[in-house]
Amino acid sequence: MDEFLMFYAPFIVLIGAIFLAFIVAPMDGAATRPPKEKKK
Amino acid sequence: MGNEESVFFSRVLTELTLSFHIIYATIGVGVPLMIMIAQWVGIKKNDEHYILLARRWARGFVITVAVGVVTGTAIGMQLSLLWPNFMELAGQVIALPLFMETFAFFFEAIFLGIYLYTWDRFDNQKKHLLLLVPVALGASFSAVFITIVNAFMNAPQGFDLVDGELVNIQPLVAMFNPAMPTKVAHVVITAYMTSAFILAAIAAFRLLKGSDHVYHKKALFLTMKLGLIFSIGAAIIGDFSGKYLAEYQPEKLAAAEWHFETEGEAPLMLYGVLDGQEVKYAITIPYALSILAHSDPTAEVIGLNEFPEDEIPPLYIHYLFDTMVTIGMLMIMVSGLYWLGKHMRWRFIHSRWYRWLIVAGGPLTVIAIEAGWWYAEVGRQPWILRDIMKVPEAATTSGHVDTMLYLFATLYLILGVGSVVVLRRMFRKNPVEREIADREAEVREGTRKGGDHR
Numbered sequence A: 001m002d003e004f005l006m007f008y009a010p011f012i013v014l015i016g017a018i019f020l021a022f023i024v025a026p027m028d029g030a031a032t033r034p035p036k037e038k039k040k
Numbered sequence B: 001m002g003n004e005e006s007v008f009f010s011r012v013l014t015e016l017t018l019s020f021h022i023i024y025a026t027i028g029v030g031v032p033l034m035i036m037i038a039q040w041v042g043i044k045k046n047d048e049h050y051i052l053l054a055r056r057w058a059r060g061f062v063i064t065v066a067v068g069v070v071t072g073t074a075i076g077m078q079l080s081l082l083w084p085n086f087m088e089l090a091g092q093v094i095a096l097p098l099f100m101e102t103f104a105f106f107f108e109a110i111f112l113g114i115y116l117y118t119w120d121r122f123d124n125q126k127k128h129l130l131l132l133v134p135v136a137l138g139a140s141f142s143a144v145f146i147t148i149v150n151a152f153m154n155a156p157q158g159f160d161l162v163d164g165e166l167v168n169i170q171p172l173v174a175m176f177n178p179a180m181p182t183k184v185a186h187v188v189i190t191a192y193m194t195s196a197f198i199l200a201a202i203a204a205f206r207l208l209k210g211s212d213h214v215y216h217k218k219a220l221f222l223t224m225k226l227g228l229i230f231s232i233g234a235a236i237i238g239d240f241s242g243k244y245l246a247e248y249q250p251e252k253l254a255a256a257e258w259h260f261e262t263e264g265e266a267p268l269m270l271y272g273v274l275d276g277q278e279v280k281y282a283i284t285i286p287y288a289l290s291i292l293a294h295s296d297p298t299a300e301v302i303g304l305n306e307f308p309e310d311e312i313p314p315l316y317i318h319y320l321f322d323t324m325v326t327i328g329m330l331m332i333m334v335s336g337l338y339w340l341g342k343h344m345r346w347r348f349i350h351s352r353w354y355r356w357l358i359v360a361g362g363p364l365t366v367i368a369i370e371a372g373w374w375y376a377e378v379g380r381q382p383w384i385l386r387d388i389m390k391v392p393e394a395a396t397t398s399g400h401v402d403t404m405l406y407l408f409a410t411l412y413l414i415l416g417v418g419s420v421v422v423l424r425r426m427f428r429k430n431p432v433e434r435e436i437a438d439r440e441a442e443v444r445e446g447t448r449k450g451g452d453h454r
């Protein structure tokens, strides 16, 4: 198990993170959404 | 100058060069991916703001690449001049990735030139984006190859040492040493993370300084989201690095954790002070060191008392390790809350203090990079090539290293100040608002060559 974590898993996480970045990057609906109004 | 003095000055000069270079190298590795993502989003969503983000980041990037080239060359030179015995021995085994790094850099530089000069030359922006692929690959693979050399210093293999001579040399076995995967992946992902948070800091700063432009809001949201993904990745890979250390360099992990006795159920100590072998005032997280080392809360972790005294690294690396991990965790929280807050429409993430926190995140992640490298390098002491060659054996005996140190320190000062001044001028002279207005005018008048640019 540790062998897997030390050898393959680091690259899987790295490449996975790059893919995820490309997938979520265009989801920018919230970017310009204003915050909630203050409660009166 | 005695040999001790030349070893001392060689150390200081190498530390200075690496500490300075690493800032530019990290930006150089991470920013091309950020540019690529921004341009890709711009094309996909048909949004000029993201295209402009990519354009402006690319312009700034060139300046940091230029400084990275100068300091990178200095390192190459210093490796041979300051550590000749190390290069003579290790060079026989590990020259391959050193050369490959140079090729990766050429690959990047050539395509970067073409990319920069062809912004308005393509009818189809997607083709222009393709030119960035070799730039981003070249940048990341430069880091991969040079980190492989560093990994080899920590876990040398791929040769036999017979009477001080290297025989049976296998360069590929040397490259794929056990330290390689965790080191390479941790270095590359933290470069992405740091670049994302530096760019986020700039966007947050513009918003603090009165801009309410949607361009900066999009930039901040994008970079914080990327920062979140890469910082979580960095922490996960950091955990794998802990497992690597526990197996192959246990003294480095034990020194970072002030772990003296070999025992199970080992706790993680954060900060505190050392009194003999007793740790005082530390924040203790039970079982966490056993989990970091072996993914098992009861696992035994090797302590420092198992090692001869002259092979134990300096114990101050504890604070370096803690600094790196604290900043990593802080940035996961800051970017995670920002992302969640944007979706939940929380007010506090728009407050001035939160934006200042994001601005601080830029320099803080650079500090984490420095702390990480210092930890990894000082933690390998007294070895330059673990278990084979100690640092003093590797150094030059030249009597002029101190003069070199002063000259290089002056060079780095000039480069550091110069690059900041140039970057500030570049962006001040050409503010986003004006550039957006200019581009909109261009589009309206239909003056852009070649029709539709997307």
Ligand code: HEM
Pocket: B154, B179, B182, B183, B184, B186, B187, B190, B193, B194, B234, B235, B236, B237, B238, B239, B241, B242, B244, B245, B252, B324, B325, B327, B328, B329, B365, B366, B368, B369, B370, B371, B372, B373, B375, B376, B379
């Ligand atoms: C959050 C949890 C983190 C953990 C558990 C962690 C763990 C580690 C470990 C164990 C090492 C030593 C590896 C070795 O010597 O082989 C290391 C090195 C390093 N860390 Fe971290 N790290 C974390 C976060 C970060 C962050 C946030 C940064 C920078 C933004 C960073 C940058 C570095 C660098 C540049 C090195 C030197 C290269 C290397 O040896 O891998 N780390 N880290």
